[in-house]
Amino acid sequence: MEKKITLPLNDDEILNLNAGDKIYLTGTIYTARDAAHKEMVETIQKSEALPFDIMGACIYYAGPCPEKPGEIIGSCGPTTSARMDKYTPLLLKKGLKLIIGKGERNDEVENALKENRAVYLAAVGGCGALIKKCIKKSKLIAYPHLLSEAVRELYVEDFPLIVAIDAKGNNLYKSEMKKYQK
Amino acid sequence: MREVDTNLVKKTVKELILKANVFLSPDIKNELIKKEKEEKSEIGKGLLNVINENIEVAASENCPICQDTGMCIVFLEVGQDVIFKGNYIYDEINEAIREAYDEGYFRKSVVGCPLRRENTKDNTPGIIYYNIVKGDKVSIKVMPKGFGSENCGATKMLKPADGYDGVIEFILDTVKNAGSKPCPPMIIGVGIGGTMEKSAIMAKEALLLDINHKNTDPYYAEMEKELYKKINNLGIGPGGLGGTTTALGVNILTYPTHIAGLPVSVNIGCHVSRHTQMEI
Numbered sequence: 126m127e128k129k130i131t132l133p134l135n136d137d138e139i140l141n142l143n144a145g146d147k148i149y150l151t152g153t154i155y156t157a158r159d160a161a162h163k164e165m166v167e168t169i170q171k172s173e174a175l176p177f178d179i180m181g182a183c184i185y186y187a188g189p190c191p192e193k194p195g196e197i198i199g200s201c202g203p204t205t206s207a208r209m210d211k212y213t214p215l216l217l218k219k220g221l222k223l224i225i226g227k228g229e230r231n232d233e234v235e236n237a238l239k240e241n242r243a244v245y246l247a248a249v250g251g252c253g254a255l256i257k258k259c260i261k262k263s264k265l266i267a268y269p270h271l272l273s274e275a276v277r278e279l280y281v282e283d284f285p286l287i288v289a290i291d292a293k294g295n296n297l298y299k300s301e302m303k304k305y306q307k
Numbered sequence: 308m309r310e311v312d313t314n315l316v317k318k319t320v321k322e323l324i325l326k327a328n329v330f331l332s333p334d335i336k337n338e339l340i341k342k343e344k345e346e347k348s349e350i351g352k353g354l355l356n357v358i359n360e361n362i363e364v365a366a367s368e369n370c371p372i373c374q375d376t377g378m379c380i381v382f383l384e385v386g387q388d389v390i391f392k393g394n395y396i397y398d399e400i401n402e403a404i405r406e407a408y409d410e411g412y413f414r415k416s417v418v419g420c421p422l423r424r425e426n427t428k429d430n431t432p433g434i435i436y437y438n439i440v441k442g443d444k445v446s447i448k449v450m451p452k453g454f455g456s457e458n459c460g461a462t463k464m465l466k467p468a469d470g471y472d473g474v475i476e477f478i479l480d481t482v483k484n485a486g487s488k489p490c491p492p493m494i495i496g497v498g499i500g501g502t503m504e505k506s507a508i509m510a511k512e513a514l515l516l517d518i519n520h521k522n523t524d525p526y527y528a529e530m531e532k533e534l535y536k537k538i539n540n541l542g543i544g545p546g547g548l549g550g551t552t553t554a555l556g557v558n559i560l561t562y563p564t565h566i567a568g569l570p571v572s573v574n575i576g577c578h579v580s581r582h583t584q585m586e587i
Binding site: 145147160187188189190191192193199200201202204205207227228229247249250251252253254255257258271272273285287289297298300301302303304305306307 | 347348350353354357358360361364365368370371372373374375376412413414415416424426428455458486487488489490540541542543544546547548549550551577578579
């Protein structure tokens with residue numbers, strides 16, 4: 126099913142997203158990948174405030190190319206999500222609701238998505254030049270020393286995504302691959 | 308003897324990096340267009356359509372195809388009749404990387420220390436391999452390698468008794484474990500024989516070959532064909548979301564080895580496996 130969604134989403138809207146749905150997402154999302162995740166988890170462990178409000182938030186696993194003069198952002202596709210598996214359950218517990226990345230997640234993340242009624246959305250890997258066109262605003266908001274890995278607040282319009290793991294525990298990576306195994 | 312100024316090497320490497328990160332080689336580009344038509348999964352077909360559109364957009368807007376503009380690998384085949392003059396060649400190549408990543412607005416993805424992980428801010432140093440060959444030419448191959456795919460490679464020291472079937476099993480297991488992570492459809496580079504590191508370098512060099520290349524030894528050409536078929540039957544598909552297109556190409560390189568050993572390495576390239584080359 127094709128759906129247009131605008132952030133933030135309430136619990137019912139999250140539950141209405143089904144594995145396999147093709148969605149066009151509009152709203153504010155935050156980039157964070159390996160190094161930013163490490164810092165965010167350390168921040169939580171020290172009981173300090175995260176650089177953005179994580180309740181209901183959407184994190185995009187991405188580290189863009191630098192923007193050319195006059196551009197909003199450089200090439201900005203998703204990075205491999207599995208490297209963030211270690212950090213994800215804690216962030217979901219703190220209220221994270223949507224995650225955008227690419228590739229399968231481990232069982233802990235799959236269970237944490239279900240427990241916390243959150244969804245995992247797959248962007249198309251290796252397509253940073255195209256995804257860049259959906260990004261209308263970009264602002265570096267935390268960890269500038271991490272350079273491309275810093276946290277950026279992005280405003281995206283009609284970002285094309287596929288619901289890969291929904292809040293009910295349906296996992297497209299597991300169900301689809303089987304269909305084509307010979 | 309032929310004198311080659313290392314500044315010419317620098318200029319060439321820089322030009323090759325700028326090109327590689329924006330324009331995909333025709334063999335991969337054409338195969339992706341073909342696979343979009345053949346893919347059986349509707350989701351997979353849609354993803355291949357997006358992948359093909361991205362390649363067009365990157366080229367027409369002079370934008371990096373992927374934000375992971377990689378760690379820069381440079382292979383130099385130097386004719387033994389060449390004498391280099393000018394600055395130290397290693398410094399010139401790294402200067403080429405520095406300038407290309409700056410001028411191309413490419414992402415700087417290299418950390419200086421693997422554990423303390425501070426970014427070097429200019430994507431240096433590159434990984435540079437020198438090889439002495441016959442003649443008076445310098446052949447330069449450049450590969451900006453993304454790590455989504457690089458992380459999925461593996462090396463195993465098999466036993467001679469593991470034989471042909473053991474090699475096939477190890478390669479298939481490596482691809483299965485990679486699954487959705489390396490941005491499939493992928494390109495598989497395999498190195499069989501030599502020593503531990505020799506097999507790994509051959510696996511990398513295999514990724515530099517045209518994806519339609521066939522091993523000149525019919526035995527290994529057949530093995531490439533078998534692997535291609537078996538990998539595409541794994542069902543991983545574009546983006547790992549299922550489908551009939553998992554590998555775009557399989558290339559094997561081999562080398563003699565020790566009576567006690569059977570080293571095998573697999574290096575995986577993503578669907579935008581970028582590399583360029585030039586001879587000076």
